[in-house]
Amino acid sequence: xPRRRAVRLILVVAGVVVLALIATSVLALVVVRRPLPQVxxxxxxxxxxxxxxxxxxxxxxxxxxAETSADLFRAQGFVHAQDRFFEMDYRRHVTAGRISELVxxxxxxxxxxxxxxxxxxxRVAEQEWDLLLPSTREYLQAYADGVNAYLETRNPDxxxxxYTVLGLQVDVAEPEPWDPIDSLAWLKAMAxxxxxxxxxxxxxxxSFASVRDIARVDELFPAYRQEVNAPILxxxxxxxxxxxxxxxxxxxxxxxxxxxxxGQGLASDALQDALTSAKxxxxxxxxxxGEGEGVGxxxxxxxxxxxxxxxxxxxxxxxxAISAPGVWSQVGLHxxxxxxxxxxxxxxxxxxxxxxxxxxxNDALAxxxxxxxxxxxxxxxxxxxxxxxxxxxxxxxxxxxxxxIKVNGADDVEVTVRSTGHGPIISGVLPEVNxxxxxxxxxxxxxxxxxxxxxxxxxxxxxxxDAVFAIDLARxxxxxxxxxxxxxxxxxxxxxxxxxxxxxxxxxxxxxxxAAVADGPVPSNGTWPRPGWDSxxxxxxxxxxxxxxxxxxPPEGFIVAANQAVTPTGAGPFLTSDWDFGYRSQRVRDVxxxxxxxxxxxxxxxxxxxxxxxANPYATMLVPMLLSAKxxxxxxxxxxxxxxxxxxxxxxxxxxAAYFASVWSNxxxxxxxxxxxxxxxxxxxxxxxxxxxxxxxxxxxxxxxxRTTVGIVEGRDEILxxxxxxxxxxxxxxxxxxxxxxxxxxxxxxxxxxxxxGGPTVPAVVRRLVNPDAIAVAGxxxxxxxxxxxxxxxxxxxxxxxxxxxxxxLADLDASTWVTLTGTSGHPAxxxxxxxxxxxxxxxxxxxxxxxxxxxxxxxxxxxxxxxx
Numbered sequence: 001x002p003r004r005r006a007v008r009l010i011l012v013v014a015g016v017v018v019l020a021l022i023a024t025s026v027l028a029l030v031v032v033r034r035p036l037p038q039v040x041x042x043x044x045x046x047x048x049x050x051x052x053x054x055x056x057x058x059x060x061x062x063x064x065x066a067e068t069s070a071d072l073f074r075a076q077g078f079v080h081a082q083d084r085f086f087e088m089d090y091r092r093h094v095t096a097g098r099i100s101e102l103v104x105x106x107x108x109x110x111x112x113x114x115x116x117x118x119x120x121x122x123r124v125a126e127q128e129w130d131l132l133l134p135s136t137r138e139y140l141q142a143y144a145d146g147v148n149a150y151l152e153t154r155n156p157d158x159x160x161x162x163y164t165v166l167g168l169q170v171d172v173a174e175p176e177p178w179d180p181i182d183s184l185a186w187l188k189a190m191a192x193x194x195x196x197x198x199x200x201x202x203x204x205x206x207s208f209a210s211v212r213d214i215a216r217v218d219e220l221f222p223a224y225r226q227e228v229n230a231p232i233l234x235x236x237x238x239x240x241x242x243x244x245x246x247x248x249x250x251x252x253x254x255x256x257x258x259x260x261x262x263g264q265g266l267a268s269d270a271l272q273d274a275l276t277s278a279k280x281x282x283x284x285x286x287x288x289x290g291e292g293e294g295v296g297x298x299x300x301x302x303x304x305x306x307x308x309x310x311x312x313x314x315x316x317x318x319x320x321a322i323s324a325p326g327v328w329s330q331v332g333l334h335x336x337x338x339x340x341x342x343x344x345x346x347x348x349x350x351x352x353x354x355x356x357x358x359x360x361x362n363d364a365l366a367x368x369x370x371x372x373x374x375x376x377x378x379x380x381x382x383x384x385x386x387x388x389x390x391x392x393x394x395x396x397x398x399x400x401x402x403x404x405i406k407v408n409g410a411d412d413v414e415v416t417v418r419s420t421g422h423g424p425i426i427s428g429v430l431p432e433v434n435x436x437x438x439x440x441x442x443x444x445x446x447x448x449x450x451x452x453x454x455x456x457x458x459x460x461x462x463x464x465x466d467a468v469f470a471i472d473l474a475r476x477x478x479x480x481x482x483x484x485x486x487x488x489x490x491x492x493x494x495x496x497x498x499x500x501x502x503x504x505x506x507x508x509x510x511x512x513x514x515a516a517v518a519d520g521p522v523p524s525n526g527t528w529p530r531p532g533w534d535s536x537x538x539x540x541x542x543x544x545x546x547x548x549x550x551x552x553x554p555p556e557g558f559i560v561a562a563n564q565a566v567t568p569t570g571a572g573p574f575l576t577s578d579w580d581f582g583y584r585s586q587r588v589r590d591v592x593x594x595x596x597x598x599x600x601x602x603x604x605x606x607x608x609x610x611x612x613x614x615a616n617p618y619a620t621m622l623v624p625m626l627l628s629a630k631x632x633x634x635x636x637x638x639x640x641x642x643x644x645x646x647x648x649x650x651x652x653x654x655x656x657a658a659y660f661a662s663v664w665s666n667x668x669x670x671x672x673x674x675x676x677x678x679x680x681x682x683x684x685x686x687x688x689x690x691x692x693x694x695x696x697x698x699x700x701x702x703x704x705x706x707r708t709t710v711g712i713v714e715g716r717d718e719i720l721x722x723x724x725x726x727x728x729x730x731x732x733x734x735x736x737x738x739x740x741x742x743x744x745x746x747x748x749x750x751x752x753x754x755x756x757x758g759g760p761t762v763p764a765v766v767r768r769l770v771n772p773d774a775i776a777v778a779g780x781x782x783x784x785x786x787x788x789x790x791x792x793x794x795x796x797x798x799x800x801x802x803x804x805x806x807x808x809x810l811a812d813l814d815a816s817t818w819v820t821l822t823g824t825s826g827h828p829a830x831x832x833x834x835x836x837x838x839x840x841x842x843x844x845x846x847x848x849x850x851x852x853x854x855x856x857x858x859x860x861x862x863x864x865x866x867x868x869x
Contacts, residue, residue: 032769032829035160037082039861045078045149047142048867054079057858059846060824060832063332069135069342070142072333073355075865077146077178084329084352084826085150086160088182089175090756091353095185096122097405104170104408117403118417118424119459121192125184127461136466140180143355147178161828162756165766170408183354184465190351191458191489200578200687201379203680205529210677216702221527221578222690224565229582230589231565232493232505233551296563296580297370298611298784298802300588301495301503303557308601309811312497315607316359316368317802319786324752324772325833326821328804332855333357333472346472347850349804349818352826356468359806361816361850364475366808367496370561374491374511375525375576376457378539380422380532384449389420390533398425420453422532427452453532455539457510462488467508477504477552484508485545491575493561499810504552505559507566511548511575512539527577543573557596560588581686583617583782604815607807612843613784616657618664619648621693626663629720638739639663639728650783652745652776658735659742661780662727665791667692670719670726674707684791686782745776747796750787750841752822752834772822772834775841777801785843805845814854817845 039056050067052075057063062079066072080088093102097116099109129137156163156172163172200221207217297318304311320327328349333356335342348360359369383390387398398418405413418425428451463486470483471494480496484506487494491509514525517536530537549572551559564582566575591610595602623643631637639659646656668682671692682688695701699716706714714722735742751774753759758771777798779785787801806818819840825832839846849858 031164032161034158035827036830037827039082039863042864042866043153045074045146045865045867047074047145047149048865050867052865054863054865055855055859056861056863057849058860059835060830060861061330061332062824063334063347063849063855063858065334065336065852067336067342069335069344070138072335072342072344073139073142074146074149076331076333076350076355077143077148078150078865079146079331080143080329080350080352081147081150081178083824084325085147085175086162086756087325087826088147088178088353089159090162091186091189092178092182095125095182095189097403100405100407100413102408103166105410110405110407110413113405114413114415114429115426117405117415118426118429119188119192119454119456120417120424121188122181122185124459124461125181125188128184128463128465129181131461131463133463133466136469137180139355139469140183140465143183144178144180151175151177160826161769165757165762186351186353187464187489188458191464201375201377201527201529204527205379206677207680210675219694219703220691221687222694223577224569224579224581225690226565226569229564229586231567231582232559232561232585233549233567234554234556235568235571296373296584296786297368298562298584298588298786299368299370299493299495300558300560300562300592301368301497302592302602302607303503303553304501304811306557306592306596306602307811308603309809311499311501311809311811312366312503313602313604313607313810314361314366314368314495314497314503314808315611315806316370316495317611317786317805318359318369318371319788319800320803322750322752322798322801322803322821324754324758324770324822324828325826326752326803326823327351328820330804330818330820330824331357332850334852334855338363343473347848349806349820354468356472358468359804361808361813362472362475363499363813363850365479365496365498366810366813366816367471367474367480367494368561368806370493370495371563372491372493372507372509372566373563373576373579374509375527375578376489376491376509376511378422378455378512378514379529380420380453380455380537381529382420382422382425382451382453382532384451387418389451391421392533392535396421420532422453422538423455423459425451425453452529455512457512457542458489460510462486462510464488477502477506480504480506481550484548484550493563493566495559495561497808497810499813501810502553503557503559505550505561507549507575508545509548511543511573513541513543514574515540525574525577547573549573558589558592560585560592562588581690581782583686583689584784584786587613587615587617587784604807604809604817608805608817608843608845611784611802611805611807612778614650614778614780616648616650616660616780616783618689618782619646619660621689622664622667622696623648623660625696626720626724629717629724631721631724636725636728639731640724642739642742650744650748650778650780650785652748652778653743655739655742655744657744657780658747659727659731659739661744661747661789661796662730663723665796666726666730667719667723668791670706670722671695671703675703681792684781685788688791689782744778748777748780748787748789748798749774750777750798750801751775752837754828770828772837775838777841778843802840805840806848807845808848813850814848816848816850818848819845 048071052066052071055063064072064075066075093099097113100113103109156174166172204217211217299316301312301314307313329352331350332347333344335344338345346357346360346362348357350357388395389398398420401417403415403417405415407413467483467487470486474480474483480494487508488510494506497503515536549566562585563580564585565579627643631640642656642659650657664684668684668688672682695703704714704716704719731742735746752772754770757766777787779787781788787798789796790799804820808816819836821840822834823832823836827833849855
């Protein structure tokens, strides 16, 4: 299994004490319910210029109405803190590299802190403050003031049950006041989890150590087939981003030449140790949104000419890691009188810890976001000697700084952060891999050390915070284009629709321009680690905002953006070559095209149903071949027979879907595990679907052969037969001897886990409190209902999924619908902690009130925040 470090607050808690606190019913009412906030009546919120109304519906979703923008965001900070302060506090400790300060002495926490301090997320956020518009700084400060006003009303043990449990192990200090920089630093965590192809770049290099053949490694990263799965846009702007001229390097004769990387160099112990060290360091970073291929999204928008209402319909469901609470916080932000002094009237999905709305709609425009996946990171191989690195034949000094990590209850830890001109050095930053930086060089090269530095656009200060508010206020395509120039990281696809009938797409993002290096040992397009000593591989600037792909009112009458390629091959600026392979996006396109051809009038219900589509593209590709494979016994053929007549849909009650998933997992293991290092084992996502699709046409491909069977050379047919047989026996153990008793939902469950208290090291009584019960769900990897699972593990459980679903009807905004993964509250004792989870799993959604009348009608609780002293 690949090494996965899901860093959490690992609490070594005396079980008997926890039982005394939590399991005792009387104390449970006191301890567990004590953090629940007041949601009705009146409360003072100092600093307000006028009273603010907070109306919550039956699911606890707040709709906030204020007289001024500052009051609006002050109230949002207060409400976020009411519902989710521990989540906010955890996030700011992560993004500042201060987890150890919160949880105490813990190896995983210290490793995470070390790597994040090396990145310098908070340092970059601090540098961004002066770049922001005065209005943005005002909103961030007002939000922080609202959070702090709430903190002043509470002791730590009344802010969240997490502090009570944590206090059994370490001293829990009074939480620090919220700072606007805490909000900005959260954007770095968001950018990290949505950063693009860095996994593929490292996997190419580490796989080469086993395969020793660049061409064979490239087979594992096939090109996107645009003739099969259409890109987002049919064409691109005629003006592409400029490609910078490149000059030959000027390395001295005694230095490592570029050619040393082309063969043995990439496979050398020196490089592989450095790459492994870098992967270990990166794996230590907590993923607050998720990681891996399943992190993506669906979005589409249909023009009014094809809808029942005559105006556009927009859908979005971002696919992120599942957690309790879910990552999104639903909210409405309304100025009582919308004018230049208070322009906000927006509703949607926010992040607790950051003001505004990230995805949603206002009275004129709705927007959805999916991950573009642009290549915004590069790994640079640095030739170092002591505290110097090679650069164009000269030795330059490594830049250093010292970071002090405070550890709750233990001595401080000092970390030296080292950087080159490309970025921080990330190999060797963890204690157990420090020695990996020193290794012999390839034959014929001078002695030295390889280290890995990280170039990443998010480590340059930017104005993404400005973009959030610009989008909240956007009314036209021109407004979205203007906001996109500010939305530097993470690079996202934006689809949008307006109440006056327009639909559009805009790609924002800060995208590096890479020069073509004709005589280089590896492609210079960012798919492999780059020679840091050769300036031809340096970034040559960034793609101009005007050259980023965009479209308004395309002739097709709809736009689908679901992480597939953006433009036709060769059109527009180079964004990446490592796309999602487009099976989700193409399925959405096919359904929309068929509906339009039939003359169906697309409405909100049909759109919501399409979000739940569970047609399995793996089945289309593989089942015909599986049915022709020879299976030796009647017992084993009972599994294969399930595939005959299967409609190819991964529904929860499908025995065939369960069997097919097991076959797919076994097929990948039998084919690739003998050839690849653990860290590069197939996760089963769309890239592997495309790899296997190509191999099915090559029955004697070397990948089919199992190198562990001495004297036997397996081909496609033998591996398919073995996979069918192994799956039958695997599910017999897992689900029973009779295949009619099998179903996909017994294997494929969603079980959101609390980031701090949900893991196996915490006593079961606490886990039961904070982790919602697992629920069977349909769908799977690369399916529109994208409940991904990891084929590199021994589990079919959901690892990533739709973190929310929304459908916006631009003809009647109050007819829009939404649902989030778990619920609005971050308090396990709240009725709204997981009250949306069951509906989410069943594919149901809730009314989404927007107008003042609809909000008033939906009210279950009303809180007035008074402008007291």
